Amino acid sequence: MASILPPDTRPIVISGPSGVGKGTLYNRLFAAHPDVFTLSVSHTTRNRRNGEEDGVHYHFVTHEDFDTLIASDGFVEHAKYGSNKYGTSKMTIMEQTAKGKVVVLDIEMEGVKQIKSSPISARFVFIKPPSVGELERRLRGRGTETEESVKKRLAQAKVELDFAETPGIHDKVIVNNDLDAALKELDEWVYQPKPE
């Protein structure tokens, strides 16, 4: 498929419970349209893990640098998980957009709320599982989670699914049942003509 920019080039915010298939879907979208999209690189205060590259997987910063960015209103969204902070900086979005790419943000519910209440103009898509039982099967099937982590993610999933019912929050909701069908729906929504 040719590398054509979608008519609407605003950043795309993709959210949905852990294990629903967000990464699987946007990686396929990226592969279908090479050089069109770029995943936003978050800032984090957590330590770099083996194989992770600064500026590629995350921008690894100190707690002090992170707090300075918060104070200067440099984030579109940020949150604390455990003892570490994570956020998407305005500069990152601006730089990636300036390169002519459509920025894709993979963020959770609190981040969605923050971007919604910011001046950033974005498009919001929520990926929904066919059922909570299927979500659990995928999380377990991925083989990346401990039992405790599966339970935590499922509890959080219920909160996210409830929140997603709020009218007007998302521009598009896609049920990721059959992967090819969900990808087609995502692709068609991303490439739909720009609203007037």
Ligand SMILES: Nc1ncnc2c1ncn2[C@@H]1O[C@H](COP(=O)(O)OP(=O)(O)OP(=O)(O)O)[C@@H](O)[C@H]1O
């Ligand atoms: N439509 C589908 N049908 C069956 N399995 C799927 C489908 N989509 C994704 N999966 C599988 O579900 C698992 C979770 O997918 P993925 O890692 O993309 O989820 P995610 O939403 O990005 O999760 P996280 O937020 O934790 O990063 C993977 O093993 C993936 O192969």
